[in-house]
Amino acid sequence: MNNSEKILAFEYLLDKLKDWYTEIPNSNFNNNDFSKLKVLKLNFFAAAVNANKENNGLLNIFDKFHAMPYGHVESEVYENLNNLNFFSVSSNKTTINNNPDFEKLKQETRSEINFAIESLKKENNNLIKYSAMDLVELSHTYFSWRASFNLAKQQNKLSMPIPVEMIKTEKKFFIL
Secondary structure, eight states: OOHHHHHHHHHHHHHHHHHHHHTSTTOOGGGOOOOHHHHHHHHHHHHHTTOBTTBOGGGGTSOOEEEETTEEEEHHHHHTGGGOSSEEEOSSOEEEOSOOOOTTSOHHHHHHHHHHHHHHHHHOTTGGGSOHHHHHHHHTTSHHHHHHHHHHHHTTOSOEEOOHHHHHHSOOOOOO
């Protein structure tokens, strides 16, 4: 998948996260807490939820995770957060810029993302309500982050690539 397709897939994921958020009683997306940190963490959990030895889940799309101080970060998504077409993601919230149009996104990709969101809801329907720091804490329970970030620190770095295979085969947690 090329970079522009990945970013469009991320925006579709954001749109589905927005829909999930608005399912919360008395919620209003205009008052959301979808900071850069929070959407990057939710991106990881969506990518990991259906990944296992036999299935990559969304790791087919979001495949460049790095262990950084605040958890798993998909580097190509991170590098493009300020270049989205339909959303603006700031340090404290996400706003909709334009009416999202995902006609150019393959139906298969949309279906995979929809399935990941439904799977996350089944694992923990309240995950969408977690604060960014709670999501960071949850991501720090993953072996892939602990092992990769420890390796980064040993090399005096703050970032280390995480092999997709490591995420696929590790135990997954979705509740603090």
